[in-house]
Amino acid sequence: MEPSRFEVFKQASKIATRAPTAEEILLAVILIIGFIFFFIVLPYWIYRKYKEYVAKKTFYQLASTTYNLEPEEIDFLWNLSKEFNIDPNLLLTSYATFQKTIFRYIKKHGPKNLELISRLRSKLGFNKLPDFVPLSTTLDIDLYQPVTVIIGDEHYDGAVIENNEQYWAVAFIKVEPRHLRPGEEVIVSFIRPNDGRYIITTRVLDITRQQGQLVARLEHTDKLEKIQLRAYVRWPVNIPCKFAHFPLKYISSGESLEEIISKLEFYDGVIKDISVGGIKLCVEEADEKLKKINEGSYLLVNFYLDDTPFENVICEVVRTIKNPFSPGICYGCSFVDLPKQYQQKIQQFIWEEQRKIIKLYKEGVA
Numbered sequence: 001m002e003p004s005r006f007e008v009f010k011q012a013s014k015i016a017t018r019a020p021t022a023e024e025i026l027l028a029v030i031l032i033i034g035f036i037f038f039f040i041v042l043p044y045w046i047y048r049k050y051k052e053y054v055a056k057k058t059f060y061q062l063a064s065t066t067y068n069l070e071p072e073e074i075d076f077l078w079n080l081s082k083e084f085n086i087d088p089n090l091l092l093t094s095y096a097t098f099q100k101t102i103f104r105y106i107k108k109h110g111p112k113n114l115e116l117i118s119r120l121r122s123k124l125g126f127n128k129l130p131d132f133v134p135l136s137t138t139l140d141i142d143l144y145q146p147v148t149v150i151i152g153d154e155h156y157d158g159a160v161i162e163n164n165e166q167y168w169a170v171a172f173i174k175v176e177p178r179h180l181r182p183g184e185e186v187i188v189s190f191i192r193p194n195d196g197r198y199i200i201t202t203r204v205l206d207i208t209r210q211q212g213q214l215v216a217r218l219e220h221t222d223k224l225e226k227i228q229l230r231a232y233v234r235w236p237v238n239i240p241c242k243f244a245h246f247p248l249k250y251i252s253s254g255e256s257l258e259e260i261i262s263k264l265e266f267y268d269g270v271i272k273d274i275s276v277g278g279i280k281l282c283v284e285e286a287d288e289k290l291k292k293i294n295e296g297s298y299l300l301v302n303f304y305l306d307d308t309p310f311e312n313v314i315c316e317v318v319r320t321i322k323n324p325f326s327p328g329i330c331y332g333c334s335f336v337d338l339p340k341q342y343q344q345k346i347q348q349f350i351w352e353e354q355r356k357i358i359k360l361y362k363e364g365v366a
Contacts, residue, residue, distance in 0.1 A: 059088045067092060073120055076113065080105060095126050096136040102165065103137045103222055111166050118165075130357050134195060137222040138168050138202070141190075149216070150187040151177050158216075167205050167217040176214040182206055188218070197227040232275035235350045239271040241303035243281060245293055246314060257312065264300060265289070271303060276346050278315065278334040286329040293317060299333060308345050313338065 059078060063069040069077075081088035084104055090097040102117055121127055129140045145160045147170055156177055162169035170188065180186075181204065188200045206217040244264035267290065272280045281301065283290060293299070297317045303310050319332035335342075 055088075062089070063092060067123055069120070069123060073116060073123070076116055077120070092124060095129060095133065098124065098126055099136050099139050100222060103139060103220060106165050106220070114165050130354070134226065135192070135198060135224055138200060138218070138220045138224070139163065139165070141168060145190055145192075147188050147190040149177075150189065151180060151184070161210070161215065162217075165220075168220060169215050169217045171210065171213045171215045173213075180204060180207060180214075180216060186216070186218070195226075199225040199227070232277040233350055234273045234275045234280075235353055236273050237271055239274070239303050239305065241269050241271050241281065241301055242266045243269050243299050243301045245289070246298040246300040248298065261300070261312070269301075271301075272330065274305070274346060275350070276335075276338075276343050278318070278332070280321075280330055280332055281315075282330040283328055285327045290329060291322075293331065294320060298336070299331065301333075305345060305349055310342055313342070 056078060060074050063074045063077065064071075077091050078088055080086070080101055081091060084101055086097065086101055091101060098121075128142065129135065135141065141160055141163055143160055143163060147158050147160060149156045149158050149170060149172070154177065156175055157173045158170040159173060160168060161171045184204045185201060186204060188202060189197065191197045200221065201223065202221050203219040204216050205219050208215050208217065244261075244266045246260075246264065250260045250263070267283060269281050269283045272282050274280075279301070281299070295317055299315045299317060301310070301313045301315055303313075314336040315331075315333035316336055317331045318334050321330040321332065323329075
Protein backbone atom coordinates (compact mmCIF):
# COMPACT_ATOMS: atom_id res chain seq x y z
CA MET A 1 0.00 0.00 0.00
CA GLU A 2 1.42 3.33 -1.06
CA PRO A 3 1.80 6.03 1.62
CA SER A 4 -0.66 8.84 1.45
CA ARG A 5 0.29 12.29 0.28
CA PHE A 6 0.14 13.48 3.86
CA GLU A 7 2.67 10.84 4.96
CA VAL A 8 5.01 11.77 2.13
CA PHE A 9 4.78 15.46 3.05
CA LYS A 10 5.35 14.58 6.70
CA GLN A 11 8.51 12.59 5.91
CA ALA A 12 9.81 15.37 3.64
CA SER A 13 9.26 17.96 6.35
CA LYS A 14 11.26 15.90 8.82
CA ILE A 15 14.16 15.61 6.39
CA ALA A 16 14.02 19.31 5.55
CA THR A 17 13.95 20.50 9.14
CA ARG A 18 16.53 18.15 10.65
CA ALA A 19 20.02 19.49 11.34
CA PRO A 20 22.65 18.53 8.74
CA THR A 21 25.24 15.97 9.76
CA ALA A 22 28.95 16.74 10.05
CA GLU A 23 29.62 14.80 6.86
CA GLU A 24 27.03 16.85 4.97
CA ILE A 25 28.49 20.15 6.25
CA LEU A 26 31.99 19.06 5.29
CA LEU A 27 30.81 18.04 1.83
CA ALA A 28 29.05 21.39 1.34
CA VAL A 29 32.16 23.32 2.41
CA ILE A 30 34.34 21.27 0.05
CA LEU A 31 31.92 21.90 -2.81
CA ILE A 32 31.86 25.66 -2.12
CA ILE A 33 35.64 25.84 -1.84
CA GLY A 34 35.98 23.78 -5.01
CA PHE A 35 33.58 26.08 -6.85
CA ILE A 36 35.47 29.20 -5.72
CA PHE A 37 38.82 27.67 -6.64
CA PHE A 38 37.90 26.28 -10.08
CA PHE A 39 35.64 29.13 -11.23
CA ILE A 40 37.19 32.20 -9.55
CA VAL A 41 40.70 31.68 -8.12
CA LEU A 42 42.12 29.43 -10.86
CA PRO A 43 40.90 31.57 -13.81
CA TYR A 44 42.19 34.71 -12.09
CA TRP A 45 45.58 33.06 -11.43
CA ILE A 46 45.80 31.91 -15.05
CA TYR A 47 44.87 35.42 -16.23
CA ARG A 48 47.55 37.00 -13.98
CA LYS A 49 50.20 34.55 -15.17
CA TYR A 50 49.28 35.14 -18.80
CA LYS A 51 49.34 38.90 -18.29
CA GLU A 52 52.75 38.65 -16.59
CA TYR A 53 54.03 36.44 -19.42
CA VAL A 54 52.94 38.97 -22.05
CA ALA A 55 54.43 41.86 -20.05
CA LYS A 56 57.70 39.99 -19.58
CA LYS A 57 57.91 39.01 -23.25
CA THR A 58 57.21 42.61 -24.33
CA PHE A 59 59.78 43.95 -21.87
CA TYR A 60 62.45 41.49 -23.02
CA GLN A 61 61.85 42.37 -26.67
CA LEU A 62 62.02 46.12 -25.93
CA ALA A 63 65.16 45.80 -23.81
CA SER A 64 67.01 43.61 -26.32
CA THR A 65 66.03 45.36 -29.56
CA THR A 66 65.92 49.02 -28.48
CA TYR A 67 68.62 49.09 -25.80
CA ASN A 68 70.79 46.10 -26.90
CA LEU A 69 70.76 44.59 -23.42
CA GLU A 70 72.08 41.09 -22.78
CA PRO A 71 69.81 38.37 -21.24
CA GLU A 72 71.65 38.65 -17.90
CA GLU A 73 71.05 42.41 -17.81
CA ILE A 74 67.38 42.08 -18.77
CA ASP A 75 66.86 39.39 -16.10
CA PHE A 76 68.40 41.67 -13.50
CA LEU A 77 66.09 44.57 -14.39
CA TRP A 78 63.01 42.33 -14.48
CA ASN A 79 63.79 40.81 -11.07
CA LEU A 80 64.51 44.31 -9.75
CA SER A 81 61.06 45.48 -10.88
CA LYS A 82 59.39 42.52 -9.16
CA GLU A 83 61.37 42.94 -5.92
CA PHE A 84 60.56 46.63 -5.55
CA ASN A 85 57.13 46.57 -7.28
CA ILE A 86 58.07 48.98 -10.07
CA ASP A 87 57.00 49.14 -13.70
CA PRO A 88 59.99 47.53 -15.48
CA ASN A 89 59.65 49.89 -18.46
CA LEU A 90 60.41 52.84 -16.17
CA LEU A 91 63.78 51.26 -15.37
CA LEU A 92 64.60 51.61 -19.08
CA THR A 93 63.23 55.10 -19.67
CA SER A 94 63.30 57.05 -16.37
CA TYR A 95 66.65 58.18 -14.98
CA ALA A 96 65.15 59.01 -11.57
CA THR A 97 63.36 55.64 -11.27
CA PHE A 98 66.52 53.74 -12.24
CA GLN A 99 68.70 55.64 -9.76
CA LYS A 100 66.26 55.36 -6.85
CA THR A 101 65.74 51.64 -7.45
CA ILE A 102 69.48 50.96 -7.68
CA PHE A 103 69.92 53.00 -4.49
CA ARG A 104 67.35 50.79 -2.69
CA TYR A 105 68.95 47.64 -4.11
CA ILE A 106 72.43 48.60 -2.86
CA LYS A 107 70.98 49.52 0.54
CA LYS A 108 69.32 46.12 0.83
CA HIS A 109 71.88 43.79 -0.76
CA GLY A 110 75.17 45.66 -0.41
CA PRO A 111 77.76 46.03 -3.20
CA LYS A 112 76.50 43.20 -5.42
CA ASN A 113 76.42 43.20 -9.25
CA LEU A 114 78.25 46.54 -9.40
CA GLU A 115 79.86 45.75 -12.75
CA LEU A 116 76.48 44.73 -14.22
CA ILE A 117 74.86 47.93 -12.87
CA SER A 118 77.66 50.00 -14.40
CA ARG A 119 77.09 48.36 -17.80
CA LEU A 120 73.36 48.98 -17.56
CA ARG A 121 73.87 52.64 -16.67
CA SER A 122 76.14 53.10 -19.68
CA LYS A 123 73.82 51.32 -22.15
CA LEU A 124 70.73 53.17 -20.93
CA GLY A 125 72.44 56.55 -21.12
CA PHE A 126 72.17 57.14 -17.36
CA ASN A 127 75.82 58.05 -16.74
CA LYS A 128 75.15 61.77 -16.42
CA LEU A 129 72.10 63.76 -15.49
CA PRO A 130 71.20 66.86 -17.58
CA ASP A 131 71.58 70.09 -15.59
CA PHE A 132 67.89 70.95 -15.67
CA VAL A 133 66.75 67.57 -14.24
CA PRO A 134 66.64 67.56 -10.38
CA LEU A 135 68.85 65.16 -8.44
CA SER A 136 67.07 62.16 -6.93
CA THR A 137 69.94 60.65 -4.88
CA THR A 138 73.57 61.49 -4.19
CA LEU A 139 74.45 58.99 -6.95
CA ASP A 140 73.41 61.75 -9.40
CA ILE A 141 76.05 64.27 -8.29
CA ASP A 142 78.58 65.06 -11.02
CA LEU A 143 82.30 64.56 -10.56
CA TYR A 144 84.22 67.77 -9.74
CA GLN A 145 81.07 69.44 -8.39
CA PRO A 146 82.31 72.19 -6.00
CA VAL A 147 80.80 71.76 -2.53
CA THR A 148 80.89 73.23 0.94
CA VAL A 149 81.22 70.72 3.79
CA ILE A 150 79.78 71.94 7.09
CA ILE A 151 81.16 70.27 10.22
CA GLY A 152 79.68 71.82 13.35
CA ASP A 153 80.07 75.57 12.93
CA GLU A 154 82.97 75.31 10.49
CA HIS A 155 82.78 75.45 6.67
CA TYR A 156 85.29 73.79 4.34
CA ASP A 157 85.58 74.03 0.55
CA GLY A 158 85.82 70.79 -1.41
CA ALA A 159 84.98 68.96 -4.63
CA VAL A 160 83.43 65.59 -5.46
CA ILE A 161 86.21 63.38 -6.87
CA GLU A 162 84.51 59.95 -6.79
CA ASN A 163 80.92 58.76 -7.08
CA ASN A 164 80.05 55.09 -7.40
CA GLU A 165 77.39 52.71 -6.12
CA GLN A 166 79.17 52.24 -2.77
CA TYR A 167 80.03 55.81 -1.78
CA TRP A 168 80.76 59.35 -2.95
CA ALA A 169 83.97 61.10 -1.99
CA VAL A 170 84.83 64.74 -1.33
CA ALA A 171 88.39 66.07 -1.43
CA PHE A 172 89.05 69.09 0.79
CA ILE A 173 90.64 72.12 -0.88
CA LYS A 174 93.05 74.48 0.95
CA VAL A 175 91.85 74.09 4.56
CA GLU A 176 91.29 70.59 6.02
CA PRO A 177 89.18 69.63 9.05
CA ARG A 178 91.40 68.36 11.85
CA HIS A 179 89.16 65.99 13.78
CA LEU A 180 86.88 64.44 11.16
CA ARG A 181 86.20 60.78 11.94
CA PRO A 182 84.28 57.87 10.34
CA GLY A 183 80.69 57.75 11.59
CA GLU A 184 80.49 61.52 12.01
CA GLU A 185 77.54 63.34 10.46
CA VAL A 186 78.29 66.22 8.07
CA ILE A 187 76.28 68.60 5.89
CA VAL A 188 77.23 69.06 2.24
CA SER A 189 75.89 72.07 0.33
CA PHE A 190 76.31 73.10 -3.30
CA ILE A 191 74.64 75.03 -6.14
CA ARG A 192 73.70 73.21 -9.33
CA PRO A 193 73.27 75.50 -12.38
CA ASN A 194 69.73 75.71 -13.79
CA ASP A 195 68.47 73.66 -10.86
CA GLY A 196 68.98 75.01 -7.33
CA ARG A 197 70.94 74.75 -4.08
CA TYR A 198 71.13 71.31 -2.47
CA ILE A 199 71.69 70.66 1.24
CA ILE A 200 72.53 67.05 2.14
CA THR A 201 73.04 65.52 5.57
CA THR A 202 75.10 62.34 5.40
CA ARG A 203 77.54 60.14 7.32
CA VAL A 204 81.31 59.77 6.88
CA LEU A 205 82.21 56.19 5.96
CA ASP A 206 85.97 56.53 5.76
CA ILE A 207 88.82 59.06 5.78
CA THR A 208 91.79 58.69 3.43
CA ARG A 209 94.40 60.67 1.54
CA GLN A 210 94.81 60.85 -2.23
CA GLN A 211 97.74 62.73 -3.77
CA GLY A 212 98.25 64.57 -0.49
CA GLN A 213 94.62 65.72 -0.16
CA LEU A 214 92.30 64.71 2.66
CA VAL A 215 89.32 62.78 1.23
CA ALA A 216 86.08 61.89 3.02
CA ARG A 217 84.07 58.96 1.65
CA LEU A 218 80.42 59.64 2.32
CA GLU A 219 77.31 57.47 2.59
CA HIS A 220 74.77 57.69 -0.21
CA THR A 221 71.33 59.06 0.61
CA ASP A 222 68.11 59.97 -1.15
CA LYS A 223 67.21 62.60 1.45
CA LEU A 224 68.08 65.74 -0.50
CA GLU A 225 66.85 69.19 0.49
CA LYS A 226 66.58 71.53 -2.47
CA ILE A 227 66.17 75.31 -2.47
CA GLN A 228 64.87 76.68 -5.77
CA LEU A 229 66.96 79.71 -6.71
CA ARG A 230 65.05 80.83 -9.79
CA ALA A 231 61.34 81.09 -10.49
CA TYR A 232 61.88 79.90 -14.10
CA VAL A 233 64.36 77.69 -15.90
CA ARG A 234 66.81 79.71 -18.01
CA TRP A 235 67.76 78.09 -21.30
CA PRO A 236 70.97 79.00 -23.18
CA VAL A 237 70.28 80.27 -26.71
CA ASN A 238 71.96 82.39 -29.36
CA ILE A 239 69.13 84.47 -30.87
CA PRO A 240 69.79 87.69 -32.84
CA CYS A 241 67.55 90.57 -31.85
CA LYS A 242 66.88 94.26 -32.32
CA PHE A 243 66.49 96.40 -29.20
CA ALA A 244 66.19 100.00 -28.16
CA HIS A 245 66.27 102.00 -24.94
CA PHE A 246 62.65 102.77 -24.04
CA PRO A 247 62.54 105.91 -21.83
CA LEU A 248 59.62 106.12 -19.44
CA LYS A 249 58.74 109.61 -20.67
CA TYR A 250 57.26 108.07 -23.81
CA ILE A 251 54.74 106.02 -21.81
CA SER A 252 53.00 109.14 -20.49
CA SER A 253 53.37 111.14 -23.72
CA GLY A 254 50.00 110.02 -25.12
CA GLU A 255 51.61 109.02 -28.43
CA SER A 256 50.80 105.78 -30.17
CA LEU A 257 53.27 102.87 -30.00
CA GLU A 258 54.05 103.30 -33.72
CA GLU A 259 54.93 106.97 -33.18
CA ILE A 260 57.12 106.10 -30.18
CA ILE A 261 58.95 103.31 -32.07
CA SER A 262 59.75 105.69 -34.93
CA LYS A 263 61.72 107.88 -32.48
CA LEU A 264 63.76 105.03 -30.93
CA GLU A 265 67.33 104.16 -31.88
CA PHE A 266 67.63 100.40 -32.41
CA TYR A 267 70.75 98.29 -31.90
CA ASP A 268 71.74 94.75 -32.88
CA GLY A 269 72.08 92.32 -30.01
CA VAL A 270 72.12 88.63 -29.17
CA ILE A 271 69.89 86.92 -26.60
CA LYS A 272 72.14 84.51 -24.66
CA ASP A 273 69.51 82.87 -22.47
CA ILE A 274 65.73 82.94 -22.18
CA SER A 275 63.06 81.96 -19.68
CA VAL A 276 59.38 82.64 -19.16
CA GLY A 277 60.48 85.47 -16.85
CA GLY A 278 63.08 87.23 -18.97
CA ILE A 279 66.21 87.22 -21.14
CA LYS A 280 69.94 87.91 -21.02
CA LEU A 281 70.68 90.32 -23.89
CA CYS A 282 74.26 91.07 -24.97
CA VAL A 283 76.00 93.39 -27.43
CA GLU A 284 79.58 92.92 -28.65
CA GLU A 285 80.41 96.60 -28.66
CA ALA A 286 78.56 99.10 -26.49
CA ASP A 287 78.65 102.83 -27.25
CA GLU A 288 78.29 105.49 -24.58
CA LYS A 289 74.48 105.49 -24.85
CA LEU A 290 74.28 101.75 -24.18
CA LYS A 291 76.70 102.04 -21.26
CA LYS A 292 74.32 104.53 -19.62
CA ILE A 293 71.49 101.95 -19.54
CA ASN A 294 71.32 100.85 -15.89
CA GLU A 295 69.13 98.81 -13.58
CA GLY A 296 65.56 100.08 -13.70
CA SER A 297 65.76 101.15 -17.35
CA TYR A 298 63.44 99.70 -19.97
CA LEU A 299 64.20 98.11 -23.34
CA LEU A 300 61.98 97.38 -26.34
CA VAL A 301 63.07 94.10 -27.95
CA ASN A 302 62.16 92.32 -31.21
CA PHE A 303 63.27 88.76 -32.02
CA TYR A 304 62.17 85.40 -33.42
CA LEU A 305 61.88 82.24 -31.32
CA ASP A 306 61.82 79.41 -33.85
CA ASP A 307 59.34 80.83 -36.37
CA THR A 308 57.37 82.91 -33.88
CA PRO A 309 57.95 86.69 -33.98
CA PHE A 310 58.19 88.42 -30.58
CA GLU A 311 57.41 92.02 -31.44
CA ASN A 312 57.71 95.11 -29.25
CA VAL A 313 58.44 93.16 -26.06
CA ILE A 314 59.09 95.49 -23.15
CA CYS A 315 61.75 94.43 -20.64
CA GLU A 316 63.03 95.96 -17.43
CA VAL A 317 66.80 95.85 -16.90
CA VAL A 318 67.42 94.21 -13.51
CA ARG A 319 71.19 93.73 -13.90
CA THR A 320 74.01 95.00 -16.11
CA ILE A 321 77.04 92.79 -16.73
CA LYS A 322 80.20 94.57 -17.87
CA ASN A 323 83.46 92.86 -18.75
CA PRO A 324 86.49 95.11 -18.16
CA PHE A 325 88.44 93.19 -20.83
CA SER A 326 85.73 93.52 -23.50
CA PRO A 327 83.88 96.47 -25.10
CA GLY A 328 80.61 94.52 -24.89
CA ILE A 329 77.88 94.59 -22.27
CA CYS A 330 75.02 92.32 -21.22
CA TYR A 331 71.67 93.13 -19.66
CA GLY A 332 69.72 90.81 -17.41
CA CYS A 333 66.10 91.68 -18.21
CA SER A 334 62.69 90.69 -16.89
CA PHE A 335 59.64 90.79 -19.15
CA VAL A 336 56.98 93.40 -18.42
CA ASP A 337 53.41 92.15 -18.94
CA LEU A 338 54.48 89.54 -21.49
CA PRO A 339 51.37 88.24 -23.31
CA LYS A 340 50.20 84.76 -22.35
CA GLN A 341 50.78 83.32 -25.82
CA TYR A 342 54.43 84.45 -25.70
CA GLN A 343 54.89 82.86 -22.28
CA GLN A 344 53.43 79.58 -23.53
CA LYS A 345 55.68 79.64 -26.60
CA ILE A 346 58.82 80.13 -24.49
CA GLN A 347 57.80 77.32 -22.12
CA GLN A 348 57.05 75.01 -25.05
CA PHE A 349 60.40 75.88 -26.64
CA ILE A 350 62.32 75.06 -23.43
CA TRP A 351 60.45 71.77 -22.97
CA GLU A 352 61.26 70.73 -26.53
CA GLU A 353 64.93 71.65 -26.10
CA GLN A 354 65.05 69.66 -22.86
CA ARG A 355 63.54 66.62 -24.59
CA LYS A 356 66.21 66.86 -27.30
CA ILE A 357 68.97 66.99 -24.71
CA ILE A 358 67.56 64.02 -22.78
CA LYS A 359 67.38 62.03 -26.02
CA LEU A 360 71.00 62.86 -26.79
CA TYR A 361 72.05 61.80 -23.29
CA LYS A 362 70.24 58.48 -23.67
CA GLU A 363 71.91 57.93 -27.06
CA GLY A 364 75.27 58.67 -25.49
CA VAL A 365 75.88 61.71 -27.70
CA ALA A 366 75.74 64.51 -25.13
